[in-house]
Amino acid sequence: MQTILGMVLRHKKGEPIGVTSVCSAHPLVIEATLRHSIKTGQPLALIEATSNQVNQDGGYTGMVPVDFRDFVHAIAAKVGFPLERLVLGGDHLGPNAWTMLNSSEAMAKAEIMVADYVRAGFRKIHLDCSMSCADDPVPLPEAVIAERxxxxxxxxEGAFDGGAGDAPVYVIGTEVPVPGGAAEDLEELAVTAPDAALATIDMHRGLFRESGLENAWDRVIATVVQPGVEFDHDKVVDYRPERARALSEAIETVDRLVFEAHSTDYQTPQALASLVRDHFAILKVGPGVTFALREALWALDAIEAETVAPERRARLRDVSIARMRAEPKNWRKYYHDRGDALTLQLQFSLSDRIRYYWPDPEIAAAQEQLFANLRETPPPLALVSQYLPLAYAAVRSGEQSFDPADLVMAHIAATLDAYHGACHPNG
Known part of the structure; x- marks a missing residue:
């Protein structure tokens, strides 16, 4: 944790540096992240799981926190990434997965989840109790959010039994809209008011101290606010520094804290750099990297159609859409179109709800068959250039092979390049 604490201290002293937080449970995204970190020489790799992905009930990945830890550690061992540079985080840890329950039940489950995360070795913990449970008012009062x-x-803190240098660091607050991208169309977002951001910090500080958590408060490194960035199905609200200037200046008065920016997916490299400069020093990305994953997989599907006999094709794209239609629970509340418009949303929405479906056994089997087909019949360079021009550049420079997994990771790495440039502008 000293690396993250040191980064925050350096930022507070005036260095325009930050850290990228990759929030994904897909093995290719995680491997691409660790390989990218090795290539760029980053001091740490921060990989986070969300409360709906990973919890004591399994989440949509089927993994409990210790499973996710072992899963990421195995990938780190595969690529030779040193564990001392790997930080695991928990995102939106609170009652989000159980809001259909009364608050007493939901919070009891959230306490178990947070403790399980810490015991499993997660050391960056985002405490988010902003969501209303079945017996709560909407919206939830700030004092209730902070108390929870x-x-x-x-x-x-009760679950942690290690040394002081390894104690968890915390993030408070939440962004609007809800985690994972907006469900409805966006026009323009309201930036968090500076007074509201400072009041959130003061409210949490007071309640932490009343609860005897002074030591833990000293390890609160960030608060989540809305800097005016978001995305929905087909639009991106770009960061406009002038709209967030007062908010940016407000955090300069608070010792040890920076802002954590969520929903930075699809921002331009220039916007990401401006966010870090303006003290949004922790940049979260999730759908942005899984969207890149899906782009690459669809490209490989197209290459397969050009090079593999029809009877041998995996048809990953067709299998994936069929499974999404057969099991709509993970996208039904987000996508409301019909017919061809729905087909487009299922595949190409920027909110990327297809990411929930990659662990599906039929989809996973189709992906494995696709990769096997392209390993048996390697794609010609011209087709890589046609369908995966970013990976083509990596192949031509000698950084990646023609292996389909390498091509996918090269495509994901192009997204990570923008984040690295923003967080490490001086190299």
């Missing part, structure tokens, strides 16, 4: 966050922090 302190309660979860107490559970996290």
């Amino acid at each position: 966050a302190a309660r979860l922090c107490r559970a996290a």
Whole structure:
């Protein structure tokens, strides 16, 4: 944790540096992230799981926290990434997965989840109790949000049994809209008011201290606010520094804290750099990297159609869409079009709800068959250039092979390049 704490301290002293937080449970995304970190010489790789991906009930990945830890550690061992440079984080840890329950039940489950995360070795913990449960008012009062966050922090601290240098660091607050991209169309977002951001910090600070969590408060490194960035199905709200200037200046008065920016997916490299400069020093990306994953897989599907006999084709794209239609629970509340418009949303929405389906056994089997086909019949250079020009550049420079997994990771790495440039502008 000293690396993250040191980064925050350097930023507070005036260095325009930040850290990228990759929030994904897909093995190719995680491997691409670790390989990219090795290539660029980053001091750490921060990989986060969300409360709906990974929890004591399994989440949509089927993994509990210790499973996710072992899963990421195995990938790190495969690529030779040193574990001392790997930080695991928990995103939106709170009652989000159980809001259909009354608050007492939901918070009891959230306490178990947070403790399980800490015991499994997750050391960056985002305490987010902003969502209303079945018996709560909407919206939830700020004081209730902060009191519940302190309660979860107490559970996290109670679960930690290591040395002081390895103690968890915390992030408070939440962004609007809800995690994972907006469900409805966007026009323009309201930037968090500076007074509101400072009040959130003050409210949490007071309740942490009342709860005997002074030591834990000293390890709160960031608060999540809305800097005016978001995306929905087919639009991106770009960062406009002038709209967030007062908010940016407000955090300069707060010792040890920076802002954490969520939903930075699809921002331009220039916008990402401006965010870091303006003290949004922790940049979260999730759908942006899984969207790149899906782009690459669809490109490989197209290459397969050009090079592999029809009876041998995996038809990953067709299998994936069929499984999404057969099991709509993970996209039904987000996608509302019909017919061809729905087909487009299922595949190409920027909110990328297809990411919930990659662990599906039929889809996973189709992906494995696609890769096997392209290993048996390697794609010609011209087709890589046609369908995966970013990976083509990596192949031509000698950085990647023609292996389909390498081509996918090269495409993902192009997204990570923009984040690295923003967080490490001086190299």
